[in-house]
Amino acid sequence: MHAFDVLRDPVRRRILELLAEGEHASGEVASVIRREFGVTQAAVSQHLKVLRESGFATVRADGARRIYAVDADPLQDVDAWLERFRRFWEPKLDALETEIARGRRKRP
Amino acid sequence: MHAFDVLRDPVRRRILELLAEGEHASGEVASVIRREFGVTQAAVSQHLKVLRESGFATVRADGARRIYAVDADPLQDVDAWLERFRRFWEPKLDALETEIARGRRKRP
DNA sequence: CGATAGTATAAGTCAGCACTTATATTAGAA
DNA sequence: TTCTAATATAAGTGCTGACTTATACTATCG
Numbered sequence A, B: 001m002h003a004f005d006v007l008r009d010p011v012r013r014r015i016l017e018l019l020a021e022g023e024h025a026s027g028e029v030a031s032v033i034r035r036e037f038g039v040t041q042a043a044v045s046q047h048l049k050v051l052r053e054s055g056f057a058t059v060r061a062d063g064a065r066r067i068y069a070v071d072a073d074p075l076q077d078v079d080a081w082l083e084r085f086r087r088f089w090e091p092k093l094d095a096l097e098t099e100i101a102r103g104r105r106k107r108p
Numbered sequence C: 001c002g003a004t005a006g007t008a009t010a011a012g013t014c015a016g017c018a019c020t021t022a023t024a025t026t027a028g029a030a
Numbered sequence D: 001t002t003c004t005a006a007t008a009t010a011a012g013t014g015c016t017g018a019c020t021t022a023t024a025c026t027a028t029c030g
Helices: A003-008 A010-021 A026-037 A041-053 A073-088 A095-102 B003-007 B010-021 B026-037 B041-053 B073-088 B095-102
Strands: A057-062 A065-070 B057-062 B065-070
Touching: A003 A010, A003 A073, A003 B003, A010 A026, A010 A041, A010 A057, A010 A065, A010 B073, A026 A041, A026 A065, A041 A057, A041 A065, A073 B010, A073 B073, B003 B010, B003 B073, B010 B026, B010 B041, B010 B057, B010 B065, B026 B041, B026 B065, B041 B057, B041 B065
Parallel strands: none
Antiparallel strands: A057 A065, B057 B065
C-alpha cells in the first residue's frame, strides 16, 4: 500500500498524530478514536494493521497489550516527494544550506 | 476534497510532477499520462478537474487550449502537517533557524 | 458558414476500502 | 484452570471513486 493511500484516511492520520506524541497501547488509541470518530475497536485495530504493514508504525508486546510507536520512514518519503514543490513557497537557499536544514541523508 | 484524497491517486501525483516542471496544456498532460498509464483523455480531464477544484492547479485559456499550472498552497498544507514528524529524522535546529530554513510564513 | 482540433461533461460500471458484528487468540488474575 | 481484559481476525455490506464510451462545447481555420 502506497504511503499516500495510507495517509488518505483521516482516522489513520489522527492515529499517527497520537503516536507522534509518544507510544500508545492499542486500547488507548482506540478509546481516543472511538470518542473522536465514533468507530469500533475492530476498526481501529484494522487501521493499526495497515499502519504496521505499510511501515508507518511498529508494535511491541507488553503483556496482553500492544504498544504502538510511529516509524517515520514512509513519512520521510512523502517529505522527499514534496521536495520538488518547495521552491514554490520557500525562499532560495544554497544547496548546502538546504541540505543541512532538511537533514537529508541516505536511507539504509 | 482533502489534500490527501487528491494525492492518493498516482495519476494525479504524476500530473502535479509534470506541472511542477512548468505550465502544460491539457492535451500535453493527457498525451504523457496516456502513454504512461494507458488511460483516456476523458480520464485525464477528470483528474485535472479534481486538481482545479481542490486548489492544486489553476487554468487559463489560450484559444481552445487550456493551460494548467500548479498551485502549491495545498501542498504547503501537507508540508505543514508533516512538521510534527520531522523531529524523527531531522537534526535539531533552534526555532529561528528552522523558521528561516523552512521559509514558513502566514498564509492569507 | 461548415469542418476540425482541443477539451470538458454525462452516464454507467466495477473494484476496493472502511465499516460493522461476531469470534478467535493470548496474557494475567483469582 | 477458569474468568476476564486486551487485542486481532473473519466475514459480510454499502459507498466512493476511477475508469470507460459517447457526446457536448468552444475556438480557429478554410
